[in-house]
Amino acid sequence: MDAKLIVYGHEYCAEAMYLQSYLKQNAIEYEWRDIANGDPQFKHELQLLARGYLSVPTVVFPDGEILVGANPKKVLARLKNLPQS
Numbered sequence: 001m002d003a004k005l006i007v008y009g010h011e012y013c014a015e016a017m018y019l020q021s022y023l024k025q026n027a028i029e030y031e032w033r034d035i036a037n038g039d040p041q042f043k044h045e046l047q048l049l050a051r052g053y054l055s056v057p058t059v060v061f062p063d064g065e066i067l068v069g070a071n072p073k074k075v076l077a078r079l080k081n082l083p084q085s
Helices: 014-025 040-049 072-080
Strands: 005-009 030-034 058-060 066-068
Touching (some): 005 040, 014 030, 030 040, 040 058, 066 072
Parallel strands (some): 005 030
Antiparallel strands (some): 058 066
């Protein structure tokens, strides 16, 4: 799959690290936005996306849909339903 995702997370979250590993193993392109060690703007963006919370992992799909508390199965299922370009 070539769909590009944005994944908000940090290295202290096991679920976020598992999702990141899963995406890499399955050659799914994504942009990692580390809310702990990355650009301070990432934390602000995540709060806007997750209704004021810093919930990770949060995924933004290419079509703009947001999945808070994402897991690999939900991400893969959602990617399969995206229109192919």
